């Protein structure tokens with residue numbers, strides 16, 4: 001594992017006290033559709049925060065535990081992993097219990113096919129939701145339904161969360177990319193970036209690495225995508241902290 005090359009050198013503050021609920025930001029990465037990049041986005045986001053020297057909690061709710069397997073390979077001092085045993089119900093109480101052990105920034109990698117109750121529990125505890133979408137008609141339809149379901153959850157209806165879409169595995173100059181762009185521009189939800197379809201993501205996932213690691217990608221554009229996502233998240237975090245009732 002060579003991500004150490006890119007790790008911040010000051011490790012003095014890697015472990016932090018559990019922050020109060022009011023200070024914690026929970027970023028849910030979700031889509032009911034399988035294989036759209038939830039784990040890839042969760043792990044790369046964790047790397048992004050690690051590269052900034054900011055401790056982050058990566059909670060993996062998927063019984064496949066892909067994100068936690070990635071984290072074991074990475075052996076990071078900055079990323080704290082929380083798993084979810086297969087068969088354990090995703091209930092509000094259990095989620096809250098796990099979040100009580102988490103740091104200030106929490107990324108939740110969720111499984112495909114969440115039911116309405118699970119989605120509502122997760123929405124209740126999250127402030128920001130990132131929704132990956134692939135450029136295919138099936139994925140676009142599934143994502144449309146998922147976004148509707150998110151907005152219909154009692155938690156969202158009580159208090160809208162910050163939602164954003166990330167286009168993933170995109171090859172520009174294809175008809176499907178055009179269809180995806182039309183879909184994204186029709187949404188009243190921010191569309192943050194378009195991630196390339198590249199083996200760099202596949203290889204990074206299998207080695208416990210991320211695009212922000214110096215050795216993984218020499219493509220500055222790929223790194224810039226993560227900076228844009230990170231900057232958008234930071235603005236949302238500030239808005240959430242600053243505006244009472246946003247939480």
Ligand SMILES: Nc1ncnc2c1ncn2[C@@H]1O[C@H](COP(=O)(O)OP(=O)(O)OP(=O)(O)O)[C@@H](O)[C@H]1O
Nearest residue numbers: 034035036037038039040112169196197198201202
């Ligand atoms: N931008 C990308 N370019 C190329 N391959 C990618 C990209 N993003 C994800 N992949 C690959 O696509 C597959 C599915 O990605 P990933 O596991 O992140 O999706 P997921 O939504 O977490 O899936 P699941 O619903 O099964 O949990 C993986 O093999 C991953 O390496």
Ligand SMILES: [Mg+2]
Nearest residue numbers: 038039062066
């Ligand atoms: Mg996954």
